[in-house]
Amino acid sequence: MPPRSAPAQAPSRLDAKVLVIGSGPGGAMTACTLAEAGHEVLLVEEGDHVPVGATEPYSLDDMERKWRNGGLTPSFGPVKVTYVEGKCVGGASEINAALYHPPVPSVLDQWARDYGIADFGGDVLARHIEAIEREASVSPFPGSPGIASERLAAGAASLGWKSVAVKRFWKYDGTEVLGRRQSMTETYIPRARAAGARLQDGLKVKRLLLEGRRAVGAIATDRDGRRVEIRADRVIVCGGAVQTALILRRSGITRGVGNTLSMNPMIRVAAEFDDCINEPAIGVPVLQIEAFKPEMTLGCSNGTLAHLALWLVGAPENREQLLAEWWRLGVFYAKVMAKARGFVRNVPLVDEAFVSFRLGKSDLALLGLAAERLATLLLASGARAIISPVPGMPAVRSLNDIPALRAGVEAGKAQVTAIHLHSTVPMGSEQKGCPADAFGKLRGLENVWVNDASLLPDTPGINPQGTILAIARRNAERMLG
Numbered sequence: 356m357p358p359r360s361a362p363a364q365a366p367s368r369l370d371a372k373v374l375v376i377g378s379g380p381g382g383a384m385t386a387c388t389l390a391e392a393g394h395e396v397l398l399v400e401e402g403d404h405v406p407v408g409a410t411e412p413y414s415l416d417d418m419e420r421k422w423r424n425g426g427l428t429p430s431f432g433p434v435k436v437t438y439v440e441g442k443c444v445g446g447a448s449e450i451n452a453a454l455y456h457p458p459v460p461s462v463l464d465q466w467a468r469d470y471g472i473a474d475f476g477g478d479v480l481a482r483h484i485e486a487i488e489r490e491a492s493v494s495p496f497p498g499s500p501g502i503a504s505e506r507l508a509a510g511a512a513s514l515g516w517k518s519v520a521v522k523r524f525w526k527y528d529g530t531e532v533l534g535r536r537q538s539m540t541e542t543y544i545p546r547a548r549a550a551g552a553r554l555q556d557g558l559k560v561k562r563l564l565l566e567g568r569r570a571v572g573a574i575a576t577d578r579d580g581r582r583v584e585i586r587a588d589r590v591i592v593c594g595g596a597v598q599t600a601l602i603l604r605r606s607g608i609t610r611g612v613g614n615t616l617s618m619n620p621m622i623r624v625a626a627e628f629d630d631c632i633n634e635p636a637i638g639v640p641v642l643q644i645e646a647f648k649p650e651m652t653l654g655c656s657n658g659t660l661a662h663l664a665l666w667l668v669g670a671p672e673n674r675e676q677l678l679a680e681w682w683r684l685g686v687f688y689a690k691v692m693a694k695a696r697g698f699v700r701n702v703p704l705v706d707e708a709f710v711s712f713r714l715g716k717s718d719l720a721l722l723g724l725a726a727e728r729l730a731t732l733l734l735a736s737g738a739r740a741i742i743s744p745v746p747g748m749p750a751v752r753s754l755n756d757i758p759a760l761r762a763g764v765e766a767g768k769a770q771v772t773a774i775h776l777h778s779t780v781p782m783g784s785e786q787k788g789c790p791a792d793a794f795g796k797l798r799g800l801e802n803v804w805v806n807d808a809s810l811l812p813d814t815p816g817i818n819p820q821g822t823i824l825a826i827a828r829r830n831a832e833r834m835l836g
């Protein structure tokens with residue numbers, strides 16, 4: 356592992372024409388578009404700059420340096436949903452599976468109608484999507500997509516379910532055998548910097564500085580907890596769905612903010628096969644089941660040792676033995692579009708957001724059905740045992756065991772996680788109660804925008820990074836106007 360160099364500290368005062376808070380897909384795209392159009396941009400990021408390749412993906416070191424709270428953060432609700440956020444330069448694009456899904460045009464058109472979003476829809480975003488696919492090297496996995504994907508594809512075919520090897524934000528130019536992830540630190544952030552944008556990592560924005568209807572900057576703290584004042588003419592908040600709502604609410608901007616968090620809850624299971632299924636070197640296997648999208652997606656997850664251990668809680672008696680033959684274990688997921696909405700609140704004197712998410716009965720029923728389909732698929736793909744995500748429940752070894760698994764999930768007893776979070780500052784019309792206008796500008800303020808996953812008025816169901824980038828590109832172009 357390359358040695359860690361001492362990160363640069365921020366001065367106690369920074370000035371900028373345009374302040375972009377958060378460097379994930381939303382912030383990186385915003386900074387790049389504005390800087391390339393000649394604007395003076397300061398991009399601030401709470402986490403560290405950890406280049407691609409500096410950590411082993413999904414290792415403990417990776418999770419410590421790039422994941423908020425080192426991994427899973429709990430939300431509050433009758434059914435515990437833990438969620439994951441990136442906290443590093445590039446945001447969650449640095450830790451995600453890099454799977455690409457283009458926005459679904461019918462979903463975009465529906466949002467335009469339901470939320471009164473002017474100048475929006477499949478046709479409007481098409482040119483942005485085309486640019487992103489080119490600029491971020493969206494590519495198919497070359498050759499065989501790996502053992503896990505092949506097994507799942509064969510299992511799906513035997514059930515008559517359509518599957519697809521999903522494209523990724525990944526570049527294959529012959530210099531690296533396995534290609535290279537095209538996260539924000541490889542794409543839009545270097546472009547923004549080449550165009551003159553300044554990047555300051557290790558700086559956490561606490562709140563915006565407001566004077567009447569204008570923001571004049573923000574108050575932040577550096578790694579040592581020292582206060583840093585940032586002065587800016589325009590502020591664009593891109594901290595991700597949870598943190599953006601937290602920053603705004605801490606700043607006293609609360610109307611319609613943080614009340615409508617949407618997420619795609621998922622259950623993950625470890626499954627044991629007779630022979631090798633796990634190839635960490637290829638990254639997250641790219642196969643997904645198309646048959647039930649966007650309401651429900653089944654697919655493969657990461658199977659490094661650190662991750663496998665997380666999904667073996669249902670097998671306490673033989674966990675060590677299973678891990679000793681980790682290559683026979685894979686991790687798989689079933690993810691659904693939840694109807695429930697959660698909320699984000701700031702708590703006085705507490706640094707973290709308070710996030711509550713209550714899965715409804717219909718959401719749990721859908722998750723139960725998804726668990727049933729996932730187990731059916733895994734058995735059809737040759738799995739010998741599926742470790743139950745319901746603590747204390749025996750492994751699923753045959754079709755007869757599946758109803759108990761489904762019932763356990765429906766009863767809210769399974770471990771549920773979420774990695775796709777959106778909709779805390781939905782964009783749309785005033786009549787629909789949206790706090791941001793059709794281009795992300797906050798109502799009631801003259802110079803504050805949001806431009807990240809928070810703006811999506813609902814969950815897109817699919818892997819969302821492509822949709823977030825396309826919307827951010829459209830909105831940033833509008834800001835230029």
Ligand SMILES: Cc1cc2nc3c(=O)[nH]c(=O)nc-3n(C[C@H](O)[C@H](O)[C@H](O)COP(=O)(O)OP(=O)(O)OC[C@H]3O[C@@H](n4cnc5c(N)ncnc54)[C@H](O)[C@@H]3O)c2cc1C
Nearest residue numbers: 377379381401446447451453454560594595807808818820
């Ligand atoms: C484990 C995982 C796997 C995923 N897999 C996929 C996938 O395969 N395909 C896909 O399309 N999507 C995937 N996603 C989702 C996708 O990565 C996110 O939807 C996307 O990154 C959200 O972009 P964003 O700009 O809204 O926020 P983020 O990516 O969350 O970036 C926000 C950034 O702002 C910073 N920030 C927050 N608060 C502050 C503050 N107060 N001051 C300064 N900086 C701050 C954060 O540290 C972070 O770096 C995955 C997500 C996770 C967590």
